[in-house]
Amino acid sequence: MKKHIALLLTLPLILLGCAQPQETEPPAEKTPPPAKITTEIPQAAHTPYGGTPLAIPGTLETEHYDDGPAEIAYHDIDAENLGEPYRTDTQVDIEKRPDASNGHGIGWTRTGEWLLYTINITQPGTYDLTIPVASNKEGGTFHLQLNDDPITDPIQIPDTGGWQKLQTITDTTKELPAGTHTLKLSLDTQGPSGSIGDIDYIKFELKP
Ligand SMILES: [Ca+2]
Numbered sequence: 001m002k003k004h005i006a007l008l009l010t011l012p013l014i015l016l017g018c019a020q021p022q023e024t025e026p027p028a029e030k031t032p033p034p035a036k037i038t039t040e041i042p043q044a045a046h047t048p049y050g051g052t053p054l055a056i057p058g059t060l061e062t063e064h065y066d067d068g069p070a071e072i073a074y075h076d077i078d079a080e081n082l083g084e085p086y087r088t089d090t091q092v093d094i095e096k097r098p099d100a101s102n103g104h105g106i107g108w109t110r111t112g113e114w115l116l117y118t119i120n121i122t123q124p125g126t127y128d129l130t131i132p133v134a135s136n137k138e139g140g141t142f143h144l145q146l147n148d149d150p151i152t153d154p155i156q157i158p159d160t161g162g163w164q165k166l167q168t169i170t171d172t173t174k175e176l177p178a179g180t181h182t183l184k185l186s187l188d189t190q191g192p193s194g195s196i197g198d199i200d201y202i203k204f205e206l207k208p
């Protein structure tokens, strides 16, 4: 009988013991203050094609736009390069053509596309431009910017008599400062050709 009484007395204590929360995890360590994170995320950049800024006065081959990813070095609405694999991993439509300087130019140009060129202007001043272009039917317009400031009015690409017929058009720039700058070729409006036009190069000659 004594045994039963003892069990009855200890049973609630055993049950109480079971009800106690079991400590399964070690006590949380004191959380150290968060480490100071230096958020130095590498920024995508555009760099001169071939490593050296294009010298002005001089000839800027349109196919030698800056190295760098889409939306940083260029914007092209065509998902793939519709032309030749002159440069790897690019959306820019590069056309191979025997009549072009350096054997290549840009084609399949559409409204809103743009290309950047790092240039080094060694002589400040106003420049004459000569630009071989081709268009089957009347082309569209483009303009140039220097560090986001327009340096030409809209330049119209005429009907040159076919996509394979280059014709040199001319224009002039505003006063350009010496130094290293980013030139933007801004492709603005498509013409009846359905494109802006093929552009081989842009030659910059200091105006006398
Ligand atoms: Ca394009």
Ligand SMILES: [Ca+2]
Pocket: 061, 062, 063, 100, 101, 102, 103, 104, 105, 199, 200, 201
């Ligand atoms: Ca060219």
